[in-house]
Amino acid sequence: MTDATGASTVPAVEAVHTSKRFGATTALHDVSMSIAPGSTHALVGRNGAGKSTLVSLLTGLQSPDAGAIAFDGKPAPPVADRSAWRRRVACVFQRSTIIPDLSVAENLFLNRQGGDNGSLVRWGALRRKAAELLQEYAVDVDPAARAGDLGVEQRQLVEIARALSQGARFIILDEPTARLDATAIDRLFGRLRALSATGVTMLFISHHLQEIYSVCDTVTVLRDARHVLTAPVADVDHDALVAAMTGEAVGLTEVEARPPVGDDTRVALGLKDLTLHGSYSGIDVDVRAGEIVGVTGSGSSGKVALAETVGGLRRPTSGTVSVGDAPVPPGSVPAALAAGIGLVPQDRHREGLIPLLSIAENATLPIAGSFGRFGYVAPGRLRDTARSFIDRYDIHAEGPSAPVSSLSGGNAQKVVLARALSTAPSVLVLINPTAGVDVRSKESLLGAVRAAADTGTAVLMVSDELDDLRHCDRVLVMFHGRVVAALPAGWSDTDVVAAVEGVNR
Amino acid sequence: SSTTPSADKTDAKGGQIAVDLPRADSDFWNSYAKYIPQYAKDSGINLMTPTNSQNDIAKLVANTQALTSQGAKAIVMAPQDTGAIATTLTQLEQKKIPVVTVDTRPDKGNVFMVVRADNRAYGQKACEFLGTKLGGKGKVIEFQGSLSSVNGRDRSEAFAECMSSKFPGITVFAEPTDWEGAKASAALQTRLAQHPDINGIYMQAGGVFLAPTLQLLRTKNLLVPPSDPKHIFIVSNDGIPQEFDAIRKGEIDATVSQPADLYAKYALFYAKAAVDGKTFQPGKTDHDSTIVKVREGLLEDQLPAPLVTKDNVDDSALWGNQIGK
């Protein structure tokens, strides 16, 4: 089968009527999708729609309960034949597949350290090859470094470089940008366009719809484990896409402007000459009650460390954090909590959630003492509180006693937010609160943050996402550990990007 | 596996006797275990299936309780941990179940009879033999048992006292081994490097120390006849057949034969006597031993433990010469 131009019309990859169940959950129901050779195909859907499950079928990590996978019109290899799969498809998985105790070089060439067939590992050659690869993708990482010592972004870049380097003609990227800053994303897209030009087929998953429009040509939408539509991106506008994902025909509401916070409002959070060697220095910021202050900057700007310091996770070298007029004892989360600071940490898997515990317990960890005397946690009161959180923050779950490990990313993030707000804090610190969260959930998450601010909570929000920052009353931009710009509401995207890149200095 | 006889059946036979074996991983106790059913059959004793407490006092207590539930009329045991049995003995006494202990004497509590050879005498005999052979001077290495075992402690103390009082010219290196052959072998190897002139070895248990010692000496070419000045005099303890073989070959010089057969025989004898309501008094017995009153409520029949040397190694009365034959 060839079309008029002589190009093959056999789909490069095809999922035919695939279904997959996990216990009681149907993750995919009779989903078919075909990806034309050389196209850059987007896969979108809300959290838990089944995207990652489809990826696990397409990469052969799991086999479908029903239906089949085909590459270039030929049936997929048996699940056991991993090398045959790897020749056909490379993938950047949503969950990190970096092995922390191995070097970057070895992670890049895992299981092919000695070339594709050799079994002797020549470390020098391996490191050189790795260095070349990293340079080719402009990743500034020492190939001999221990992978576990890398930052989140660098790790993500290593994973991407690894997938791109495998030489497969079909590449899947499952939310590759969730942990990257704007520049890195730009570089990645440049790379993807170049690859696409060489005829590589790509499947791209993201919750940032504008990314879909900028790199993809076709889009497939999944909703509740079912296929909803496949169409050229040009044919579906933003609102139509969101409607397909959510099943509701409502356009995204414009971000409502917030009434400005008066200068006479009391300062709820004060940072005085705060310094942490190696991360940031001389930070002076006041956040007024009810004010939302955004902080952004590139990966090495120190923004996350700053927020973690306020939350009590790090101890500053010098300077003070004060809530109201009282200084907060440094480096202690309990002290920060007692002072009225709530924290949404950066990585919900690593420091946000305790996977085996229920939603109720996770959401109420800091207030567990309030459910009874002598530390008694009355199950009824715990459940009631958790139910009210589930309602208030729109958490989609079976109930308060479901383990958080059964939640999708967006809902899990809402649990973390609920926990931070459970103490009714006067200061709320958020770090990348919407990473990996779908559009609808993002809205409700940010809505909850705004609602908290409306009741007088001072919010410090660290984020790379312009959509998040739009909710802020002002945005501070950090560069190499210092605040280099303070943008009042009404900024344009280019202002922020320029400041983040340090252009206006 | 085996079915347990019901209580009334046993009453007809005059009551069943229970035996708990102390461990299953020692040649000496395995020989004892083999003698038990044999002598039970010979003297028409209704024996329950022996239990094994695997050198664990908690298991011994559990076994005793189970045996009592199953209707034992007398219990033979060999508590390796002689302090920890006191409460159990009191309970058994309250239930009027007589107890015979073998090899060890409980530190506290009453039993019908202790059947035992004198472990202090073992140490003493070994010391005197070595002291005489070495002419009162030289260097001796001693493989001690575990410090937490009363038998090991008795042997060590008696050996040490005898050496320091009678043979002050002999240096003793006491090596703690926890009854492990590998530890003894390592200690001997180290000591021989440090003191190549070691000329005597006392091992407190042939079952564990014999093979490792001989193997090491063999590789060091030190396994030479007594006539050779390089000969190392070795006294062992237990009386297993392998020790006798070694004595015959001139590889070791003596061993103290612990009477496994007599232990089994007289343990059952006293257990049956207790069930039959007999009593005993201190004094000489009809089997070449003496009953001593150690303390109120505790009689001990001290069986003879002969020192076996090249001269009497073929004596067919020794238990080590009877098994497997």
Next chain:
Amino acid sequence: MTTVPARLSGIRLARMRDLTLVPAILLLLVVGAIVDPVFLSSANIVNVLQQQTELSLLVLAETIILIGGRFDLSLESTVGLAPALGVALVIPAASNGLGTSWPSALAVPIILLVGLLVGALNGLLILRFGLSAFIVTLGMLIVLRGLQIGITGGQNLFELPPSVLYLGNATWLGLPLSIWLCGLLFAIGIAALGWFRHGRAVYAIGGNVDAARAAGIRSDRVIWIVFMVGGTLAALAGLLMTGRLGSVAAAQGQGMIFTVFAAAVIGGVSMDGGKGTLFGALCGVLVLGLINNILTLAGVSAQWIQAVYGLIILVALILARVTTGKAQDS
């Protein structure tokens, strides 16, 4: 390694996992009754329970520590050292005491205090110095056992003050006091871990220590307390054993720690932390106790009893796996 949690409510799941061993226990009861009618007599059942009291206290201690994501091998040596030290300090030198002859009313408090201090020391080394729990408590195990031998010269101590004998010996309302005590402590433990903030904090720390810390739990302090509670419970177990056996054996407790882990893990407690319940662990203790009792009653030959015992444990595990259909953690 990775578990595939069915999408069941956490509570229901936990309850079900807890009950895994109940069929096994029922089966053992039936088998025991067939093997020997004596088995079901109340005297025998009480014996089985009493024999397991010390083990169960150690399992209680180890389970809490395991749930908190740590490890304590030294518990078994505390079982010996704590009573040995407590007794040696109060009895006269003539009975192998240390010669201090403190008032004998102090014995029990000293014993418990020793346990507490050992736990505190373990916690200190592990938390403050950041040492591996495995290796610290292994070192501690050797040191404590060595200390006991050093202090007592390897002798058993059998001149015990009545206060030391009391707990392991007394009978209340027809049941040994030690059984009441264990029951009470397990009830407290189950309540504390299930319904109290501090107990839930232990689960949180074991499940994800970084998250627990970020949520404001003082994880170091909680774990330190857990180690101290564990040490104290081990000392109490030693006290019960001393009373039950009527002396402090030089090797008291030796070799118990394997059984402790076996009971906990059979009972569904994960070695990786954050998972398992005290009720499950208690079932594990019962299973092991019943197997032992039945093998003794059945008169399995001494030569093969150990192999049979091991085999039954293995088969029980495989059955548990097949019936619940759940992979276990390594």
Next chain:
Amino acid sequence: MTTVPARLSGIRLARMRDLTLVPAILLLLVVGAIVDPVFLSSANIVNVLQQQTELSLLVLAETIILIGGRFDLSLESTVGLAPALGVALVIPAASNGLGTSWPSALAVPIILLVGLLVGALNGLLILRFGLSAFIVTLGMLIVLRGLQIGITGGQNLFELPPSVLYLGNATWLGLPLSIWLCGLLFAIGIAALGWFRHGRAVYAIGGNVDAARAAGIRSDRVIWIVFMVGGTLAALAGLLMTGRLGSVAAAQGQGMIFTVFAAAVIGGVSMDGGKGTLFGALCGVLVLGLINNILTLAGVSAQWIQAVYGLIILVALILARVTTGKAQDS
């Protein structure tokens, strides 16, 4: 728990961690020389090395298994069972054999095969049935030890064929063959784990089994092979020990597994998988061996030797922690 990110090259870091124990070894050498000049004599050093050969083979096996993220407690029972079975099948019933009297040339192959099969069975139960490695190998430990007692009737086996004695006894070029053998096996192990894809796969699996699988590593197969290699090495250790001690003791290997873990963990191998090197583990073995030797030479009293030994291990750990400044994993 969380590691302090230092921007050091991975290799350099690993090498540094490897060398952690070298100062300790040097210190021990100095102390030993002061305690007794004999210590540094080549005869004594050879003795120390030879005494550690069996332990070191077990540590080699356990280290590979630990790096792969698993656990094997049953190694110590293979040390006893494999030689016992191999020997019992070839010697006459009169010498406590099983009466099969197979040709004695088969003894050594049988011994190694038994080890391999035990490893294979462990792997099967753990991987196919998804059982916990801790509990499977604990059950196996009890079963195997029980089998050994069952087969031999608890007797030591004294009548050994010369082929069984050879490896543990022979001397080549002035050094015991067992030392050459250990050296060779460690060299092979270090090369395989450091420079070969299959060895690196073990690290990958231990570090993150999902990632390893995604990279196309057949993790189950690799881990199964690791268990089989481990079992075979344990059988070989048993063979060496049998030769060195001249008999198969009924309790051969009993209690070794604690020392095995201690050596591995002191040597920097993590109980969590994916971390550690064979060189480090070997250093751990040496440290323990030297401590033992020095304590013997110094003639520390039997009463206190255990406490001193444990204390030295603890202090060594704290020193290692202070000098390298790195937290250890739990």
